[in-house]
Amino acid sequence: MLGKVEREKLFVENGSILLEKLIACGSSRSIPIRSFSIKELLKATNNFDPHLLFHKDGFFQWYNGSFEDRFISVKKYYTKREFKEAHREFSKGIPDLPFTDMAICAKMCAHKNVLKLIGCCLETPSPVLVYESDENxxxxxxxxxxxxxxxxxxxxxxxxxxxxxxxxxxxxxxxxxxxxxxxxxxxxxxxxxxxxxxxxxxxxxxxxxxxxxxxxxxxxxxxxxxxxxxxxxxxxxxxxxxxxxxxxxxxxxxxxxxxxxxxxxxxxxxxxxxxxxxxxxxxxxxxxxxxxxxxxxxxxxxxxxxxxxxxxxxxxxxxxxxxxxxxxxxxxxxxx
The missing domain is CATH 1.10.510.10 (Transferase(Phosphotransferase) domain 1)
Known part of the structure; x- marks a missing residue:
């Protein structure tokens, strides 16, 4: 896990990018999502235990988790370095994916057929997203x-x-x-x-x-x-x-x-x-x-x-x- 200073730096940098994306997407209203620390998510997923991995995509992995007596789904994006190594053809613009994901999901949160975003962690190189969880x-x-x-x-x-x-x-x-x-x-x-x-x-x-x-x-x-x-x-x-x-x-x-x-x-x-x-x-x-x-x-x-x-x-x-x-x-x- 990164040190405290590095985590705080990433929190500010990622928070700034997210705010810009929210403004660009026209999400002017306040978004009722929680800010998770990386320590909380490591505990919730048992350090991203491979046994809790339930779905993989080209750009992220989904983990089952438990936080405050409720089940959660944790979406862990690859880092910028991992992106470039695995998907060289997508080197342009890919780091914005988690921010776009959050901004649009916030706009769509009222629709019953959209997976609900409940929070995120900005203390990592690529933000980690946290969703409601039922069956996964x-x-x-x-x-x-x-x-x-x-x-x-x-x-x-x-x-x-x-x-x-x-x-x-x-x-x-x-x-x-x-x-x-x-x-x-x-x-x-x-x-x-x-x-x-x-x-x-x-x-x-x-x-x-x-x-x-x-x-x-x-x-x-x-x-x-x-x-x-x-x-x-x-x-x-x-x-x-x-x-x-x-x-x-x-x-x-x-x-x-x-x-x-x-x-x-x-x-x-x-x-x-x-x-x-x-x-x-x-x-x-x-x-x-x-x-x-x-x-x-x-x-x-x-x-x-x-x-x-x-x-x-x-x-x-x-x-x-x-x-x-x-x-x-x-x-x-x-x-x-």
Whole structure:
């Protein structure tokens, strides 16, 4: 652990950067989050015990913790040095990730489908974030049933999850003076609480669209974005999130990861018909076996079509996330 003088210096430096980010993001109201010391978090996580590690990403690690008789989730970002060593292609702008994460999360705290930030530690080279904690299970765990002991989530619950996450993204796009693009929509960034309510997390890659503009050039880059316009020119719009959500919806519908869906199909762009045909075949088999109701086939086909439209190569042909949310609600209500 760093000495007291160094910790105090980092606290001031990180606090200054966070304040600048909050002002830049328009978070003018006070933020009810707690300031944790590194000593408190080391105790809460047993010195970041590897056995308490429950999820890893390219830029951070998640740990289970316990503080003042309550469970917490601790998000530990890599240091600037670790960033440069592991991700040389992202050397520009990456140190800002935890500050962007906190600033946008503070703006989104009122939404029920957003993982709640309860505090942070600024005494480390990269801030450590502290969140509410219930089950610490991601969409990969609940929807894709990556753990053999988990049972896949029922179809009606999957549809509800898709609609609620779509609403959270739509809120991000429309609730503020400037649209905010999430930029990192994937199963590992969606958590569930004990009531199976999905919580969108990781706002570190968020990009605000400048006032009066409809797009922005991303100078950092996110390998989680598969949108053709982004890959080709780094152009980010609200429709970039729509494209990513289309793939997320496909995973929810199929109950399989994109990697599994792509397996054996050749090039990434050539498996659209393959996935549609095989998913429908699986559903028809389930109907014949009496595992699902025949009426659900219509919902699944409608969801597949919505996923296809969201993934259209032409951004102008994609719906807005508001329209996506409305369509998912309509699909939900199509069967009483």
């Amino acid at each position: 299970r991601t969409l990969s765990d609940r929807i894709l049933a990556s753990n053999p002991q988990d049972r896949p989530m029922p179809w009606t619950s999957r549809l509800k999850v898709a609609r609620e996450i779509a609403h959270a993204i739509a809120y991000l796009h429309t609730a503020f003076s400037r649209p905010i693009v999430h930029g990192n929509i994937k199963p590992g960034n969606i958590f569930f609480d004990q009531r199976d309510i999905p919580k969108l997390s990781d706002f570190s890659m968020c990009i605000e669209i400048p006032e009066g503009e409809i797009e922005v050039i991303d100078l950092v880059g996110s390998r989680c974005i598969t949108c053709p316009y982004y890959i080709g020119a780094g152009i980010v719009t609200e429709k970039t999130d729509v494209h990513s959500f289309g793939y997320l919806l496909l995973e929810i519908v199929a109950g399989k990861s994109l990697r599994d869906l792509c397996r054996g199909t050749g090039y990434f762009t050539n498996w659209q018909d393959y996935t549609r045909t095989n998913i429908v075949k699986n559903v028809e088999s389930a109907i014949q076996a009496g595992e699902v109701e025949a009426g659900l086939k219509q919902q699944l086909q409608a969801s597949m079509e919505l996923s296809r439209i969201c993934r259209d190569e032409n951004p102008e042909s994609r719906p807005t996330m508001v329209d996506v949310t409305k369509e998912l609600r309509r699909i939900e209500r199509s069967i009483p």
